[in-house]
Amino acid sequence: MADNPTDPKTLTSVYVRLAWYALFNQQPSLAIEASEQGLAINSDESTEAMLHTNLAHGYLFTNQYEQARAIYQRYQDIAIGDGRSFKQAVLDDFKEFRQKGLTHADMKKIEALYQQ
Numbered sequence: 522m523a524d525n526p527t528d529p530k531t532l533t534s535v536y537v538r539l540a541w542y543a544l545f546n547q548q549p550s551l552a553i554e555a556s557e558q559g560l561a562i563n564s565d566e567s568t569e570a571m572l573h574t575n576l577a578h579g580y581l582f583t584n585q586y587e588q589a590r591a592i593y594q595r596y597q598d599i600a601i602g603d604g605r606s607f608k609q610a611v612l613d614d615f616k617e618f619r620q621k622g623l624t625h626a627d628m629k630k631i632e633a634l635y636q637q
Contacts, residue, residue, distance in 0.1 A: 533559045533568045540575035545621060549582035567602030574601070574610055578618075586627050593631050608635050 536559025543551035556576035563569045573596050580589035597608040605613070612635065615628050 529562050530565065530568070533563050533565075533572065535559075537568060537571045537575065540572070540579065544575065544578050544582065544618075545623065547582075547623070549579040552576070552579035553583065566599075570596060570599050570601040570607055570610075574607060574614065577611070578614065581625055581627055581631070582623075586630070589627070590631065590634065593634065597635065611635070 536555045540552040540555040540559070543549065543555060552575050556572045556579060559572045560569065560576070563572065573592050577589045577592035577596075580586075580592070593608075593611060597606065597611075599607045601607055601610050603610075611631065615632065618624065618628070
């Protein structure tokens with residue numbers, strides 16, 4: 522049976538994916554918007570962590586370092602749905618971003634923050 526498109530869990534999953542793809546399409550403002558919309562209807566902790574990850578990345582790529590850092594710090598030890606910590610997911614995301622040619626100087630600041 523197909524997912525119900527009006528189910529909050531389905532909708533938040535769509536917002537997670539939309540934000541993720543927006544980042545890779547160099548549309549971080551759209552990633553922020555999608556993440557915020559998903560958080561407004563969030564249905565579970567796992568999805569919330571993923572939405573916050575994408576929201577922080579969006580802030581980072583729109584040169585809003587302080588907003589990004591606040592999220593990266595606040596959620597760093599939270600477990601996300603796939604068994605990784607938020608911090609590990611962020612570091613993995615940064616690696617994937619770099620492999621796709623997406624970089625930002627502040628990524629190194631976040632990595633250094635996570636080394637403390």
